[in-house]
Amino acid sequence: MADYAKKVSKKALAKSFRNWYYGNLTCFSQEHMQTFGYLVSMLPVIEDLYDKKEDQTRALQTYSAFFNTEPQIGTMIVGVTVGLEEARANGEAIDDDTINGIRAGLMGPLAGIGDSLIVGTLIPILLGIAMGLSEGGSPLGAIFYIVVWNLLAYFGMRFAYYRGYDLGGAAVEALVGPSATALREAITTVGTMVIGGVAATWVSISTALTLPGGGTLQGTLDGIYPKLLPLIFTVFCWWLMAKKKMSPIITMLILLVIAFLGACCGFFGAATIASVA
Amino acid sequence: MTVNIIQAALLGLFACLASMPGLGGTSIGNYTLGRPLVAGLVVGLILGNVTLGIIVGTAIQVVYIALVTPGGTVSADVRAACYIGIPLAMIAIMNNPALAADPTGSEAAATATALGATCGTLGAILFYGTSTINLAWQAMGWKWLEKGDTHKLYLVDMVLPWISHIICSFIPTFLLVYIGGDAVSNVLNSLPMDSIPMKTLFAVGSLLPCVGIAILLKQVITKATDWLTFFFGFTLAAVMGCNLIACSAIACFFALITFELSTIKTKLDSVRTSGAALTAGDDDEEEEDI
Incomplete structure (x- = not known):
């Protein structure tokens, strides 16, 4: 200088x-x-x-x-x-x-x-x-x-x-x-x-569906890969925003619709949450 | 649980400090006080329940783990998510017998997430309000600068924006936490826990953190193989039970390898180009070089 x-x-x-x-x-x-x-x-x-x-x-x-x-x-x-x-x-x-x-x-x-x-x-x-x-x-x-x-x-x-x-x-x-x-x-x-770790630790999504032959869908999913639902939904949100160019707000509204439909058909339910807690 | 006037005013003050063009400055205001986890501590201290504040703050934090505002476009406002969303969620949880019984449970977390994200999303209007009012101070600033009144620029940058924040941060926060708590509690308490609206609330609360993670992924994933890095970290925590400190340690080790590899690659490239130059010049010297 x-x-x-x-x-x-x-x-x-x-x-x-x-x-x-x-x-x-x-x-x-x-x-x-x-x-x-x-x-x-x-x-x-x-x-x-x-x-x-x-x-x-x-x-x-x-x-x-x-x-x-x-x-x-x-x-x-x-x-x-x-x-x-x-x-x-x-x-x-x-x-x-x-x-x-x-x-x-x-x-x-x-x-x-x-x-x-x-x-x-x-x-x-x-x-x-x-x-x-x-x-x-x-x-x-x-x-x-x-x-x-x-x-x-x-x-x-x-x-x-x-x-x-x-x-x-x-x-x-x-x-x-x-x-x-x-x-x-x-x-x-x-x-x-680290964000992979954060997703696995802090996103917890589970289903309340029971399978016809006894047992729960969640149990089957856990057998395939633990935390499979959080992974699927995260990739889905990424796909909506990165590939479909949707805004975070639209993505959140889509999740709201999914949550409502899932609650209606029993995919999501209070029972799941109780069993997790 | 109710909020008194002083508590509501304190929350309003923190909303002024923490927002995106906030008066706490970027580092202390937006990036510290405006992170829901930290806000959970602050709101917990103000409302007298630190544990619940942190629980609620953590739940909302996942949604806003990577709040990037490229070019000043926002999809969420931190002051609203933190200082309106967290207190309202705390009040709702405390006033609901089923949720209050298990505040660390996933239902409470889902309620907090859903309320926080709603406030954060609707709060974007506060961001645009603040920055629009700031235009008035800036217009005054240009006039002062023209006249050579340079010291008044401090007024423009650090004092007058308080007026914008009283209008767009303090008043909305004060009113919503002072009056809104009862309204939110009444709505939640009127619905049975296993009704469709409550199930939807819990489900959407558990789904929303995916958006926060996905916003971050959108930024860091540039090629298909980057997914492997993400899946690796996910597997460490989901299958191998690593906590985040362990994940970070392992990640740093792999980052070191990545760094060494790309450094070698750069060196090889430079050797190759200089080698090519030498071949064109003198063959003997090239051998010496190798």
Whole structure:
């Protein structure tokens, strides 16, 4: 990183990070999404770099362009633009279009990575473990999730912010390069496997039908493969949403119809539930 | 079990903090307080029954295990599922003699899931309401930014959205948990346990978690062989009796193998390309390289 005459002070960086950490989505709207969160996180940096009020306003207006990404991993983009703004304040030839080009170019890919890694993998794994710890109503699992998730989120975001500031674009390379892709695939493997475990542990569907020759249908199904019904219904829901492009709400309504029909014909019944409990 | 005014107000406050564009921030608000399991603890503490809160929260959590909001489209609202759904489900279970007798049973869980998912789905309107009202603050923000009133941006981002949340989070939560509890209990208690509506409620409550799992699968399954990974994890828990910590440990081991394999593959590819380049240049050097 170049040795500039004007450097962003540590205090301004810390404040900028805090503003993003807290305020990235507090004023969300469909039209501007995280734009205002971005503005307030750039504000301390810009005030630190520019002395004149009109310079501050002009610099800040750069960041009024639309912005939306995954807020955790996306912290890196804020860090990168802080570095760019610092370079600009020191007279480097960086204009609004350069900064916004980089922002717009990064927010899509990082949103994709963040959604699949954080919301799609990390949080479900933590919640899966936490639900196990909370079985029977113990608060332990909830406390586990609160502590672990918040430590990971805070320090992870801090790391991403300063990494972006120190390394600029090179920081993002590390997230999209071949070894990062391999690591992401590995983490997704953990997520997919754990979600299988979550499905088997926490989805319990059983049938009340009795077979003509004595015995229950549930007993026969258990003999084929335990938890066969949860598996079938999960794959069915996936098929409706992924292959038939149905929304989760429509899928839930279809399940409601199935539940009603099943209750009418005796496939689902209170007896099942009593026997499970 | 009834909810007093202070309890209802506290639930309303947490609804403001926990929603998707929530005032607790993304990490603490939406991703912590807005997870039904955590909300179960919070609501349990507020209503004075932590055990039931956690049980209800866990049941609803499965449905919302992967709540992704790509591009700001939502099919469910966490504040409604958590801070309207969980209290209503707790009240309904406590006020129903059959359900209260066995709160850890699958009937109670199914009731909680069905109520939570209903609130979460209908609550999507609260999400759109909040983000629409926020547009007004943002319009004011643009004017202030134009004038160089930069410090008022803090007002726009962190203070004025409270008004949106009082309208779309606090008031609906307060009213629904304060008044709605009796209504839900009365409906549930008027139906015999083995009637078709109750059987449907229990059945749909047991089916709904599949949607949560399927939303996640939609995201992680990109090729047919990914199903094997899912079935493997399913079998570990369903047949081999592994709990989720054990599943995670085994999964990490397989992830390590996957990682090593793809790293080797990348290395091989790079050797192959550089090898090809060398063949074109100098045959002797290629042998040295190998």
